[in-house]
């Protein structure tokens with residue numbers, strides 16, 4: 055029987071890499087997609103040896119038009135049947151929306167919104183036909199509330215959550231599992247080290263280790279949950295944020311430097 059593949063965008067780092075390793079542990083072959091060739095090749099060799107599964111790589115900038123079609127064509131040409139699609143590639147920047155670098159802002163929308171959606175459409179259609187498949191999209195707790203300073207990021211993650219929940223309902227009929235993983239702060243390379251001290255976040259317990267986030271996501275996917283917020287502290291932080299009225303956030307911003 056042909057090997058079943060898990061395609062993981064952003065599989066070279068952080069949450070995506072941990073998800074890829076959990077899936078390899080379950081016997082899935084991997085197609086890792088990200089945009090640094092050397093890192094991908096090194097990782098492919100290490101993971102193939104560690105988990106004894108085939109590991110293929112595709113180096114592509116997913117923040118460009120038609121990236122999803124190129125990934126789909128690559129998989130088809132390689133004869134890869136994608137049973138699991140994980141959309142983890144993403145990036146982050148702080149700052150007021152009107153100060154955003156236009157190219158970075160466009161790239162974020164292309165990567166988080168357009169490429170992710172088109173990958174779901176292209177691979178999801180095959181899954182629906184096979185009546186089997188799994189799609190895990192990485193959203194964020196920032197999808198649940200409007201946060202100043204991360205308008206582009208939060209809005210794109212809200213889109214991912216909403217899109218994924220709709221897709222979950224559509225695909226349930228066809229035995230295709232679809233889940234949105236909504237992590238809080240996680241100790242990865244996502245953050246600029248000059249702005250966020252990840253080591254301190256870990257020590258204080260406000261940042262989760264990526265392997266725990268990944269485990270929660272993979273478990274929720276196999277149980278076909280529409281969405282999952284991993285970790286007790288993250289859930290508490292989310293409830294606190296949801297209970298804080300927007301006018302309080304406005305006052306904090308007005309009278310302190312915090313949240314600016």
Ligand SMILES: NC(=O)c1ccc[n+]([C@@H]2O[C@H](COP(=O)([O-])OP(=O)(O)OC[C@H]3O[C@@H](n4cnc5c(N)ncnc54)[C@H](OP(=O)(O)O)[C@@H]3O)[C@@H](O)[C@H]2O)c1
Nearest residue numbers: 064067068069088089090116143144194239240242243244
């Ligand atoms: N860390 C958190 O606190 C947190 C919280 C909530 C949600 N998330 C989400 O979790 C997902 C994974 O992030 P992470 O925390 O694991 O960060 P990470 O370690 O920085 O991983 C990001 C991954 O995305 C890839 N990537 C970024 N831009 C790309 C592009 N244009 N084309 C192709 N690949 C690209 C990176 O590839 P290269 O390494 O090759 O650049 C890397 O593999 C993201 O969607 C993020 O928004 C993270």
